Structures are given as structure tokens and as C-alpha cells.
Amino acid sequence: MVELGRNARVAARVLAKASPEAKRTALLTAAGAINAHRKKILAANARDIEAATAKGISKAFLDRLALDDQRIDGIIAAVRTIAELPDPVGTTIAEWDRPNGLHIQRVRTPLGVIGVIFESRPNVTADAGALCIKSGNAVILRGGSDSFHSSQAIVECMLDGLHLAGLPVEAIQLVPTTDRAAVGEMLRGLDGNIDVIVPRGGKTLVARVQDEARVPVFAHLEGLxxxxxxxxxxxxxxxxxxxxxxxxxxxxxxxxxxxxxxxxxxxxxxxxxxxxxxxxxxxxxxxxxxxxxxxxxxxxxxxxxxxxxxxxxxxxxxxxxxxxxxxxxxxxxxxxxxxxxxxxxxxxxxxxxxxxxxxxxxxxxxxxADGGEFGFGGEIGIATGKMHARGPVGVEQLTSFNYRVRGNGQIRP
Amino acid sequence: MVELGRNARVAARVLAKASPEAKRTALLTAAGAINAHRKKILAANARDIEAATAKGISKAFLDRLALDDQRIDGIIAAVRTIAELPDPVGTTIAEWDRPNGLHIQRVRTPLGVIGVIFESRPNVTADAGALCIKSGNAVILRGGSDSFHSSQAIVECMLDGLHLAGLPVEAIQLVPTTDRAAVGEMLRGLDGNIDVIVPRGGKTLVARVQDEARVPVFAHLEGLxxxxxxxxxxxxxxxxxxxxxxxxxxxxxxxxxxxxxxxxxxxxxxxxxxxxxxxxxxxxxxxxxxxxxxxxxxxxxxxxxxxxxxxxxxxxxxxxxxxxxxxxxxxxxxxxxxxxxxxxxxxxxxxxxxxxxxxxxxxxxxxxADGGEFGFGGEIGIATGKMHARGPVGVEQLTSFNYRVRGNGQIRP
CATH class of the missing domain: 3.40.309.10 (Aldehyde Dehydrogenase; Chain A, domain 2)
Structure with a gap:
């Protein structure tokens, strides 16, 4: 897991400098790959469903897990929508001049490495992956074991996109679910290599993440x-x-x-x-x-x-x-x-x-109350904390910023 | 301490709704009170200096601790500058219309309760207090024991300002330094009653805060x-x-x-x-x-x-x-x-x-690299984290936001 964190950090540095066109191409190519590999994805999903059914899993759970052609169409459309969003990285949020002639800009920069811990909804793999790439971040995905084969098949398509766009494939890493300690390690931040955790799932998962995480969390426990x-x-x-x-x-x-x-x-x-x-x-x-x-x-x-x-x-x-x-x-x-x-x-x-x-x-x-309905083109979740991201978390909320100050020799008196 | 946290939360709710005029009046009145109570503040400072000297404290430390008329002028000027800043609360950061006619605004709101842990610089009491009040937050101040009497004398002036403006005096609370466990309790968030911690002091303090805090921290450990x-x-x-x-x-x-x-x-x-x-x-x-x-x-x-x-x-x-x-x-x-x-x-x-x-x-x-030089009218510190506040932390960085959506009967299909 530590190795995986280090790889993510290295990939994040490259992603942060990637051109808008490279990121767009990666996602459009990924969407194309999901379309081209439908049969493989559905076969992987059938394997997950068979195992889950054998375990006697609930109908609601199976409904979230199951993919069909229409749902795959939805996944492809979501990735394409995110691909075509304006690139948030490098945009100027505010700028002003100082009396001494300094010009100050506040410019969006990526956050770094996002950890996404989710339950058995295979579409989160594509959604979260696409939102993180678009915002110039690397992502570590840890999905539920019941959807592992489905998620893996989708991630392979996302990696095709990264590879063909010349971006590092370590920008999207799926944690093998055989590693039971992985979630705990992610919540401790993988030696400073995860900048924020986003849990996607039921209250038990979110409560555990909020309770144990030593890194910031974008989440809501309840929608009362x-x-x-x-x-x-x-x-x-x-x-x-x-x-x-x-x-x-x-x-x-x-x-x-x-x-x-x-x-x-x-x-x-x-x-x-x-x-x-x-x-x-x-x-x-x-x-x-x-x-x-x-x-x-x-x-x-x-x-x-x-x-x-x-x-x-x-x-x-x-x-x-x-x-x-x-x-x-x-x-x-x-x-x-x-x-x-x-x-x-x-x-x-x-x-x-x-x-x-x-x-x-x-x-x-x-x-x-939804990122898509707000015009964000998608959301990785909705946050009820007051720090950084609040409400729907879309690509802009997955960025930080820095200040860029331009002078012509000013010194401080 | 838990009681103090609860009081801060109640005060924060009132501050969040306070009018810009009430907050401005509170701070201008506080500045006036600091001016009027100069002798008392200097006497309290002399008491701190005497005790610190007896302890054999370093010259650099004494320089940070010592107040004189000029430094008090500086404190008054800083509080007045912050008082006259544009009120950040309620300002619209962004707004847009959706195709279905919904109008969405992103509006600044206070963060809640800020915990400030600082070493023996009495001016931080006034600066941090003023910045938190201006941004609609309550503040819990924990200063170094060597500056306790100086800080207390300044806080009393700040409370005069709150009181005369009809705002709750619990919006600024100074933790008695006799309570040795206070810092640890603040770092654990006082039962959810501290939203963010700002350490002001040397590396040892900042490192401890970053290491132990269970709530978000705005800080920089080093400026390399x-x-x-x-x-x-x-x-x-x-x-x-x-x-x-x-x-x-x-x-x-x-x-x-x-x-x-x-x-x-x-x-x-x-x-x-x-x-x-x-x-x-x-x-x-x-x-x-x-x-x-x-x-x-x-x-x-x-x-x-x-x-x-x-x-x-x-x-x-x-x-x-x-x-x-x-x-x-x-x-x-x-x-x-x-x-x-x-x-x-x-x-x-x-x-x-x-x-x-x-x-x-x-x-x-x-x-x-300073909030004042950036035109923020003051700063509570400089943050090197990427979450929420980065760079100089002024009144805007001490706010959060929420979304306000206006419709005319829209329902979601």
C-alpha cells in the first residue's frame, strides 16, 4: 500500500502539469474503451453477481451491483460529460493589483492524491476516476469486494485512456480487495501520500471513515x-x-x-x-x-x-x-x-x-441537491463539512489554489 | 473546557447572524478601549515581563513579549483596519442559472469556532480576535503563560467592544493558562465545538498541533x-x-x-x-x-x-x-x-x-508573503496545506460557504 501511495504521488505530479487536451483525450479514450469492452465488463459483472448471489446478498444490494447495457451507456455518458467540462486547473479565481504595482492572481491547482473508498457500485470506478483525472489529481480506488471484477474491468478501460494520452497509468490505481488492511492504511493517509478521502457508501462506511481518518474527508453522514x-x-x-x-x-x-x-x-x-x-x-x-x-x-x-x-x-x-x-x-x-x-x-x-x-x-x-443538477457535470459526493468543499463535490471542489505574484523589482520597505 | 466549547458554539451561532455594522462597531469600540486602557495593559505587560525575566527568558523572547506605546498603537491600528474591511459574510462568491430556471448562489458563511493556540505575543490576542469576529466566528484563545496578563488585559478591551455592540462576550474566550490540559483538549476539538485550529508560534508548537490535532489546522511548519x-x-x-x-x-x-x-x-x-x-x-x-x-x-x-x-x-x-x-x-x-x-x-x-x-x-x-501585503488587511497566519485556506489566512479564508437555490416550483423529473 505504501508503494501504491508513492506511485500515486509521482503520478499526481505529472497529472498536475498535464495539458487540458491530454486529460480530455484520456477520458474520451476511456469512454470509448468502456464502449468497446462492454462484453468483458458485463462478463466480469456477471461473475461478481454470481458470487454475491451465492452469498445471499439483498435485492437492493444486487440492484446497485448489477450492470446492463443501459447502465454502461450511462457510465460512458458520464465519463464523456466530465471529459468535456472546462478544465479547472490553471484557471484564475481572483486577481487584483496592489498599490506598489504587484499583480496577484489566485489560480486553481490540483489537490494531489484522492482516496475513494466505495461500496459495491461499479459506476463509481468510472465516475470518481474521471472526476479526479479531469481535476489533475491521482486517485486510489478501494471498492467493495463484491464488485471487484466489475471495477477492475472498468479501471482497465480507464487505464487505456491514460496510456494512449501519454499520462501515467498510476494516476488511477485500484486496490486489490484481498488486502483487508488497505482501508485502514488509506485512512491514515499512506505516509502523507493521500490528501483527501472520499467515502461513497452507506452510513456505516462513512461513519468509520469520519471517525478514523487522519486526513481530510469530503462526505456526508446523513441527509436529514x-x-x-x-x-x-x-x-x-x-x-x-x-x-x-x-x-x-x-x-x-x-x-x-x-x-x-x-x-x-x-x-x-x-x-x-x-x-x-x-x-x-x-x-x-x-x-x-x-x-x-x-x-x-x-x-x-x-x-x-x-x-x-x-x-x-x-x-x-x-x-x-x-x-x-x-x-x-x-x-x-x-x-x-x-x-x-x-x-x-x-x-x-x-x-x-x-x-x-x-x-x-x-x-x-x-x-x-446533486452536482449534476447544479451544473457541475458530475459529483464525487456531497459534503456537509465546512472545510474546503461543501455541498456537491465536482471537479472544481477537487482543486486547491495558489497565489502567483508578478512584480518588476519590488522590495519590501 | 467543554463548557467553554459549548459557550463558543452558542456565541458562534449569534455571531453568524450578526449585522456587518454590529461587528464593525464591536471592533472599533475594542480599539478605543485598548487606547483608553493603555496604562492597564502596560501594567499587566510589566507584570508578565517581570515574571519572565525572573525565569531567565531569552532576549528574543522578551522582545516578542514586551509592549510599549508604539506597539499598542500598532495593535489599535490593526484592529481598526480589520474593523473597516468589507464584511465577508453573506457575500456572493459565484452565481449562475440552470436551464430549468433555478438560480444558484454560492454565499460566504462563517466557519464557526476557531481555536488559536499562540506563544507569548500579546498582539495575537487582538489580531486573531478581530479577524475571527469580523468573519463572524467565535474564537477560543490559548496564549503562552508568559503573556497571560497582557493577553487578559487586551481581551477585556475586546469584550468591551462585543458587549457595547450587543454581541455575546463568549465570542472571544481566553483559556486560563493554569489549565495545563487545555491545549490537548482543544486539539481534540472540544466535543466538536472547534472547527479549525490555528497555531501561532515556533516550530515545536506547530509540529505538535499538526501531529495531534483531530480537527483541521491552518498552519505552516516552515518557510524554507x-x-x-x-x-x-x-x-x-x-x-x-x-x-x-x-x-x-x-x-x-x-x-x-x-x-x-x-x-x-x-x-x-x-x-x-x-x-x-x-x-x-x-x-x-x-x-x-x-x-x-x-x-x-x-x-x-x-x-x-x-x-x-x-x-x-x-x-x-x-x-x-x-x-x-x-x-x-x-x-x-x-x-x-x-x-x-x-x-x-x-x-x-x-x-x-x-x-x-x-x-x-x-x-x-x-x-x-504576508496577508497585509496581499491586501487582506491582516492575517491570522500563513497556511501551506492545500485544504480550504492556502497562503495568507485573512477574513475571507476564515469563512466557509453554502449554496442558495431559488426556484418557482421546479420539481426533479
């Missing part, structure tokens, strides 16, 4: 997402947005988990919103105010306000006012994403200014 | 700063800039420690540069190429290329070409600041693109 219906909310917007925020896909981190309704609109808005949710098959867990109006609701317990269901269940609470909604969110939120449905601009400003979450949304679904 | 004289360098610029970079102040982190000279200009440039350094009292440690020309030079050992002298000594090496200079710097540098003296724009671009240090300078002194 709130939707607040203000007294100024338009009814149709409230119904449509809440239904989409909760039920479009219940398992993603941007899915709503708790609904807060201003007491002034309980009489008009609560029933239609809840009816829309129930019609989509959502279970309702309410406080006393909700229980009084919604016969289908079960009573919510304290635990419900703390629970990311990742399922067709929502906790619903009536709040006295905007302040109470903000207080509830600040107390229970995982600081991922929160939405306000309101027509009153002052209420929106207050919500935006007083809630400290990575993403705040007005009159739109919380399921837009 | 290089000046490279390209074959295209103008002689006067090379002489003036090198002399200033090394000898203006030898003890600061931006002072040059190693000089690299392109072999093509050794005959013309080396002697005048070295003569200018020697005339200022600098000791020269050279490689064979230097020894052959400079009788006053002592031979440099491998250790010299790794040494931040922080003194009137410079190591000097002749390099074959720009590539060799870059290779030397990438191998030995602490990635703080490096300068190139050159007239050839292509050489400058190569130097800027291939060296991964926080600050790269062309034709100007490395002693400009």
Missing part, C-alpha cells in the same frame, strides 16, 4: 432533509414540491425526511400535501397537530425527528412560526439540504441567513 | 523559501530582490533561505548578489560552483538545503537550468513561498506551473 411550508406558501407549489422532494426517489440523500408546516396554513395546506404523499404510498408520522387532522397518520416519536428514513416515510410537524421551524431544523438537521416553500421574500431571506446547511432551497425540490 | 536567478534575470533586480528577500528581516517565514543561480549567469550575477548579501552581514554557504568564486563562502552540506535558518545565513547553489531549479525546489521546499528573477516570460510560466507552493513570486521580494 427538511421541507418547511411557510404561512405565505402557494398551495400548488407546496404540494408539488413536497411530493417530489419526498417520493421521487426515497433512497437518495436529497430526499425529504421531515415536513414542517406553519400553523396558519395547516387548515388549508396540510391535508392536500399529505393526501398527495399518501397517494404515492408514503407513510405519515405526525405530531399532535397532524394527528388531529390526518386519520392515516401514526404518532411521531422524538426518534422520528432524528431519523433519515431513506424510505417512503415522512415525519410531519406543525410549527408556530418561521422561527420555530428554523430552531427545529438547526436542532435536528444533518446540515445537508433544507427547503422553504414561501411567497414572502423576507421569510426566505431569514431562512437562508439563519440555517447553516450546505444547500438551502426556495420553492424547488430538495432532490436538486 | 527559495529565490531562483534565471539566466534571463536582470542583474539589478536580482541583487535588490535577493538582498531584500534574505536580509530585510531574517526571522519571518517569508525570508529567503536558499538561492539558486542559473549557471549561465554565474559569471555576471553571482558575485554582485553575494557581495550585497555579505555587505548586509549575511553568511554564505555554497556548493562547489559557489565556493570556486566566493572566497568568503563556507561549503554547504546536505543539511543546509533542508534548513530554515531564520537568521543571516543563506545556502547558495548553482543549477544547470530552470528544470534543475524546479527539481531542487520541489525536493527541498516547505511549499510556502518561492521566487523567480527572470525577464523571460516562458521561464516564469514554467516556474509558476510546475512548482506547487502556496505563493509564487516573479521579480519581487519573498518578504511580500
Amino acid at each position: 432533509v427538511h421541507v418547511y411550508i411557510d404561512k405565505s406558501a402557494d398551495l400548488d407549489t407546496a404540494v408539488n414540491v413536497t411530493r417530489n422532494a419526498k417520493m421521487r426517489r426515497t433512497g437518495i440523500c436529497g430526499a425529504a425526511e421531515t415536513l414542517l408546516v406553519h400553523q396558519d396554513v395547516v387548515a388549508t395546506h396540510l391535508k392536500p400535501i399529505i393526501a398527495a404523499l399518501i397517494a404515492k404510498g408514503c407513510e405519515i408520522r405526525g405530531d399532535a397537530g397532524v394527528m388531529a387532522l390526518i386519520p392515516e397518520a401514526r404518532p411521531a416519536t422524538e426518534e422520528d425527528w432524528r431519523t433519515e428514513y431513506e424510505d417512503a416515510i415522512i415525519s410531519v410537524k406543525v410549527v408556530d412560526n418561521l422561527e420555530a421551524a428554523i430552531a427545529h431544523i438547526e436542532h435536528y438537521s444533518s446540515h445537508h439540504t433544507e427547503a422553504i416553500i414561501a411567497e414572502d421574500a423576507a421569510a426566505v431571506e431569514k431562512f437562508f441567513n439563519e440555517i447553516d446547511s450546505a444547500i438551502l432551497i426556495h420553492n424547488a425540490s430538495t432532490q436538486f | 523559501v527559495h529565490v531562483y536567478i534565471d539566466k534571463s534575470a536582470d542583474l539589478d533586480t536580482a541583487v535588490n530582490v535577493t538582498r531584500n528577500a534574505k536580509m530585510r528581516r531574517t526571522g519571518i517565514c517569508g525570508a529567503a533561505e536558499t538561492l539558486l543561480v542559473h549557471q549561465d549567469v554565474v559569471a555576471t550575477h553571482l558575485k554582485p548578489i553575494i557581495a550585497a548579501l555579505i555587505a548586509k552581514g549575511c553568511e554564505i554557504r555554497g556548493d562547489a560552483g559557489v565556493m570556486a568564486l566566493i572566497p568568503e563562502a563556507r561549503p554547504a552540506t546536505e543539511e543546509d538545503w533542508r534548513t530554515e535558518y531564520e537568521d543571516a545565513i543563506i545556502s547558495v547553489k548553482v543549477v544547470d537550468n530552470l528544470e534543475a531549479a524546479i527539481a531542487h525546489i520541489e525536493h527541498y521546499s516547505s511549499h510556502h513561498t518561492e521566487a523567480i528573477i527572470a525577464e523571460d516570460a516562458a521561464a516564469v510560466e514554467k516556474f509558476f506551473n510546475e512548482i506547487d507552493s502556496a505563493i509564487l513570486i516573479h521579480n519581487a521580494s519573498t518578504q511580500f
Whole structure:
């Protein structure tokens, strides 16, 4: 593993200087190779699925693991999209002149080596690899053992791309899953050869990474997402947005988990919103105010306000006012994403200014909490920490910067 | 200490929402209070100096510790400058529209609670306090025991400012130095109540903080700063800039420690540069190429290329070409600041693109590596890490950001 870290560092130095065209070519070639080697990838995936099935793995797990032609098309499209993004490295973020004539630029530079620890989703291999290469970084990928053959087949295609573009193939390294201590070593940073760790997977994995990592981590442990219906909310917007925020896909981190309704609109808005949710098959867990109006609701317990269901269940609470909604969110939120449905601009400003979450949304679904939807062309994850990257982590968030100062002989008095 | 952390977190929530005017008033009032309480501060400082002298502390240490009217003027001016900086909180860093009509803004928000661990420089109390308040953060200050009374007298003035501006006085807390375990507890993050640690002091302190901290650290361990004289360098610029970079102040982190000279200009440039350094009292440690020309030079050992002298000594090496200079710097540098003296724009671009240090300078002194000189209005330190803050850490670097998304009912298909 230490050797692998050293190789990654050497490759990262080369990647940092690579031309935008070389990186683009590497990724477009990789996408082409994935297309050309479909059969091989599907055969490797079949091998993984067979072994996983024999182990008696869950249906949800198998669904994440399984590839088919359509999913491979999706992987190819994602790599191509990332290939065609503007190259972040070398772009000037800010520049200014000093009274003494010095011209100062803040310029994006790569971070170095990214460690990605993921569970059995083969597409992460391509996504994460492409995002790291585009941003001039090397990447060390450690996937779940159940998807190892699929990941390996995809990585081979990525390496074809690097090789044909004249870039070092050590820029993408897949850790053999037979090495059980690998994750622990990565979390300790491989002797200073990993600059940041990105975990992709369930809460157990993320919690372990956040707990043990001695290097920075870009991650979110939970997406305990709130939707607040203000007294100024338009009814149709409230119904449509809440239904989409909760039920479009219940398992993603941007899915709503708790609904807060201003007491002034309980009489008009609560029933239609809840009816829309129930019609989509959502279970309702309410406080006393909700229980009084919604016969289908079960009573919510304290635990419900703390629970990311990742399922067709929502906790619903009536709040006295905007302040109470903000207080509830600040107390229970995982600081991922929160939405306000309101027509009153002052209420929106207050919500935006007083809630400290990575993403705040007005009159739109919380399921837009996604790098692709933000226009980043992809994301390696969503971060809820406040350091460096926050919210969707795309190619720009995988860069650092330095200062470049130009003078004509200035000395300091 | 845990109580102190909790108080800081509560205060940070209030500071995050404080108006720009309240923060400005707090700092201007604090500056006024420092002015009004000069005698008290000087008396407290005299008490610290007396105790430190009795302990037999070094002259350099006493110089850092001692306050006089002029230094207090400097402290007041620094706090006033920070007070009048543009408020970073709430400013929009970027904004864009999505095809579906969503408008996305990336807006600066405070980081939360900053822990500052510093040695016996009383001015850090005011500087660090002012920078943290201006950026909407709470701060926990742990100063050296030798400056405790001085720091306490200054903090009392800062608290006057917070109090009179209606802000919570827990936004600035000074840890009693009688609590010996305090530093260790701060490095473990006070139960999640410290978001970042900034060490201000010597290498022993910084090394301990970087080694033990379980929260992010903004710091530099060393400033092993290089000046490279390209074959295209103008002689006067090379002489003036090198002399200033090394000898203006030898003890600061931006002072040059190693000089690299392109072999093509050794005959013309080396002697005048070295003569200018020697005339200022600098000791020269050279490689064979230097020894052959400079009788006053002592031979440099491998250790010299790794040494931040922080003194009137410079190591000097002749390099074959720009590539060799870059290779030397990438191998030995602490990635703080490096300068190139050159007239050839292509050489400058190569130097800027291939060296991964926080600050790269062309034709100007490395002693400009300073937040004030960058126009930041002050700095809490200089960071050589690549995460979040890099280079001078001013009020903007003490902020995070979040995303604010505005829609008109958009749902995700």
C-alpha cells in the first residue's frame, strides 16, 4: 500500500502539469474503451453477481451491483460529460493589483492524491476516476469486494485512456480487495501520500471513515432533509414540491425526511400535501397537530425527528412560526439540504441567513441537491463539512489554489 | 473546557447572524478601549515581563513579549483596519442559472469556532480576535503563560467592544493558562465545538498541533523559501530582490533561505548578489560552483538545503537550468513561498506551473508573503496545506460557504 501511495504521488505530479487536451483525450479514450469492452465488463459483472448471489446478498444490494447495457451507456455518458467540462486547473479565481504595482492572481491547482473508498457500485470506478483525472489529481480506488471484477474491468478501460494520452497509468490505481488492511492504511493517509478521502457508501462506511481518518474527508453522514411550508406558501407549489422532494426517489440523500408546516396554513395546506404523499404510498408520522387532522397518520416519536428514513416515510410537524421551524431544523438537521416553500421574500431571506446547511432551497425540490443538477457535470459526493468543499463535490471542489505574484523589482520597505 | 466549547458554539451561532455594522462597531469600540486602557495593559505587560525575566527568558523572547506605546498603537491600528474591511459574510462568491430556471448562489458563511493556540505575543490576542469576529466566528484563545496578563488585559478591551455592540462576550474566550490540559483538549476539538485550529508560534508548537490535532489546522511548519536567478534575470533586480528577500528581516517565514543561480549567469550575477548579501552581514554557504568564486563562502552540506535558518545565513547553489531549479525546489521546499528573477516570460510560466507552493513570486521580494501585503488587511497566519485556506489566512479564508437555490416550483423529473 505504501508503494501504491508513492506511485500515486509521482503520478499526481505529472497529472498536475498535464495539458487540458491530454486529460480530455484520456477520458474520451476511456469512454470509448468502456464502449468497446462492454462484453468483458458485463462478463466480469456477471461473475461478481454470481458470487454475491451465492452469498445471499439483498435485492437492493444486487440492484446497485448489477450492470446492463443501459447502465454502461450511462457510465460512458458520464465519463464523456466530465471529459468535456472546462478544465479547472490553471484557471484564475481572483486577481487584483496592489498599490506598489504587484499583480496577484489566485489560480486553481490540483489537490494531489484522492482516496475513494466505495461500496459495491461499479459506476463509481468510472465516475470518481474521471472526476479526479479531469481535476489533475491521482486517485486510489478501494471498492467493495463484491464488485471487484466489475471495477477492475472498468479501471482497465480507464487505464487505456491514460496510456494512449501519454499520462501515467498510476494516476488511477485500484486496490486489490484481498488486502483487508488497505482501508485502514488509506485512512491514515499512506505516509502523507493521500490528501483527501472520499467515502461513497452507506452510513456505516462513512461513519468509520469520519471517525478514523487522519486526513481530510469530503462526505456526508446523513441527509436529514427538511421541507418547511411557510404561512405565505402557494398551495400548488407546496404540494408539488413536497411530493417530489419526498417520493421521487426515497433512497437518495436529497430526499425529504421531515415536513414542517406553519400553523396558519395547516387548515388549508396540510391535508392536500399529505393526501398527495399518501397517494404515492408514503407513510405519515405526525405530531399532535397532524394527528388531529390526518386519520392515516401514526404518532411521531422524538426518534422520528432524528431519523433519515431513506424510505417512503415522512415525519410531519406543525410549527408556530418561521422561527420555530428554523430552531427545529438547526436542532435536528444533518446540515445537508433544507427547503422553504414561501411567497414572502423576507421569510426566505431569514431562512437562508439563519440555517447553516450546505444547500438551502426556495420553492424547488430538495432532490436538486446533486452536482449534476447544479451544473457541475458530475459529483464525487456531497459534503456537509465546512472545510474546503461543501455541498456537491465536482471537479472544481477537487482543486486547491495558489497565489502567483508578478512584480518588476519590488522590495519590501 | 467543554463548557467553554459549548459557550463558543452558542456565541458562534449569534455571531453568524450578526449585522456587518454590529461587528464593525464591536471592533472599533475594542480599539478605543485598548487606547483608553493603555496604562492597564502596560501594567499587566510589566507584570508578565517581570515574571519572565525572573525565569531567565531569552532576549528574543522578551522582545516578542514586551509592549510599549508604539506597539499598542500598532495593535489599535490593526484592529481598526480589520474593523473597516468589507464584511465577508453573506457575500456572493459565484452565481449562475440552470436551464430549468433555478438560480444558484454560492454565499460566504462563517466557519464557526476557531481555536488559536499562540506563544507569548500579546498582539495575537487582538489580531486573531478581530479577524475571527469580523468573519463572524467565535474564537477560543490559548496564549503562552508568559503573556497571560497582557493577553487578559487586551481581551477585556475586546469584550468591551462585543458587549457595547450587543454581541455575546463568549465570542472571544481566553483559556486560563493554569489549565495545563487545555491545549490537548482543544486539539481534540472540544466535543466538536472547534472547527479549525490555528497555531501561532515556533516550530515545536506547530509540529505538535499538526501531529495531534483531530480537527483541521491552518498552519505552516516552515518557510524554507527559495529565490531562483534565471539566466534571463536582470542583474539589478536580482541583487535588490535577493538582498531584500534574505536580509530585510531574517526571522519571518517569508525570508529567503536558499538561492539558486542559473549557471549561465554565474559569471555576471553571482558575485554582485553575494557581495550585497555579505555587505548586509549575511553568511554564505555554497556548493562547489559557489565556493570556486566566493572566497568568503563556507561549503554547504546536505543539511543546509533542508534548513530554515531564520537568521543571516543563506545556502547558495548553482543549477544547470530552470528544470534543475524546479527539481531542487520541489525536493527541498516547505511549499510556502518561492521566487523567480527572470525577464523571460516562458521561464516564469514554467516556474509558476510546475512548482506547487502556496505563493509564487516573479521579480519581487519573498518578504511580500504576508496577508497585509496581499491586501487582506491582516492575517491570522500563513497556511501551506492545500485544504480550504492556502497562503495568507485573512477574513475571507476564515469563512466557509453554502449554496442558495431559488426556484418557482421546479420539481426533479
